[in-house]
Amino acid sequence: MTPQLEIQLIASVTAAACALVGAFLVLRKTALLSDAISHAILPGIVLAFFHTENLNSPLLLVAAAVTGVLTVGAIEALGRTRLVKQDAAIALVFPALFSIGVVLISRYASGVHLDIDAVLLGDPAFSWIQRFEVGGWDLGPQSLWLMGTVLVLVAAFVGLFYKELKISTFDAALAGALGLAPAAVHYALMTLVSVVAVGAFDVVGSILVVGLMIAPPAAAWLLTDRLPVLLGLSVALGVASAVSGYWMARLFDVSIAGAMAVMAGVLFALCFAFAPHRGLVAQARRRARQRVAFAERMLLVHLLHHEHTPEADRECRVSHLQEHLHWAPALASRAVRAAERGGAVRRSGDRLALTDDGRTAAQRAMVG
The missing domain is CATH 1.10.3470.10 (ABC transporter involved in vitamin B12 uptake, BtuC)
Structure with missing residues (x-):
């Protein structure tokens, strides 16, 4: 040896x-x-x-x-x-x-x-x-x-x-x-x-x-x-x-x-x-996911609140989220994509609308 x-x-x-x-x-x-x-x-x-x-x-x-x-x-x-x-x-x-x-x-x-x-x-x-x-x-x-x-x-x-x-x-x-x-x-x-x-x-x-x-x-x-x-x-x-x-x-x-x-x-x-x-990277990713999940719930509540109201056409647009909710464009985009993937919203151009599942999720978020 x-x-x-x-x-x-x-x-x-x-x-x-x-x-x-x-x-x-x-x-x-x-x-x-x-x-x-x-x-x-x-x-x-x-x-x-x-x-x-x-x-x-x-x-x-x-x-x-x-x-x-x-x-x-x-x-x-x-x-x-x-x-x-x-x-x-x-x-x-x-x-x-x-x-x-x-x-x-x-x-x-x-x-x-x-x-x-x-x-x-x-x-x-x-x-x-x-x-x-x-x-x-x-x-x-x-x-x-x-x-x-x-x-x-x-x-x-x-x-x-x-x-x-x-x-x-x-x-x-x-x-x-x-x-x-x-x-x-x-x-x-x-x-x-x-x-x-x-x-x-x-x-x-x-x-x-x-x-x-x-x-x-x-x-x-x-x-x-x-x-x-x-x-x-x-x-x-x-x-x-x-x-x-x-x-x-x-x-x-x-x-x-x-x-x-x-x-x-x-x-x-x-x-x-x-x-x-x-690890720090895992924690950062987890915080980012939690932030997007919270933003998604806020988005659903926002859409439900303005659904069937006179201002719905203006409030339920992606471009308006940054102004009303004070979100950065990247966060707004990620929240919308997450809601779309989950089947909670439908998107038509810039216009957003709740699905039945999204409406139920928004009501649950408001109660819980």
């Missing part, structure tokens, strides 16, 4: 793990917690490194998970005081913890690989160098094994506790009434977020972790309301961001992590604009 393929595979597995766990953060509307956790776990990692002096020690994962849970607990404790809102609590807790980690690194670990740039930005280009060897056999990059294990852990957690996650995500009160322990599920999920974040540090850095946790699930939420489909789309969009970002970085000779973040943003922007039901 070539280094290029290994980098793409490592990034794809990392993106899949981030997107899968991030989907529940987005659905719970706690996406800011991903940013808080991915930064606030830094002092836990640093303290564990000082103790073990080994960047590959599993104790770093444990320390990060514990720090992540403590971070969430501190944020929620501040929020429960009702003296500050949750976003303010997040802004108070995670900068303080992250700053402690940065100070510890700059003061005591400036000469090791655990530096600020590596933690913030990561570099997928070097993720394949450290190898996992057993008995002299090269079994592939350590990062791939690490993130593969994390992905399996996330997938197993989602699979085993799917019902609890689903109910507590959309109705925590119902989950509590059913005895599903939503608080325990919440803290277990936050622990998993911490594990994913620290596992992805060496590969993509904490900044891209946030992007991969939030952008793909947010884009998927624009495409579907079904949870299983949303989870699958989140993973697919995360992997697409990683692979397309890698090739974009190669094409333009730029940062791989930065290119992946850009592609995650591009995919979200495309879904934001062109999602079939929630």
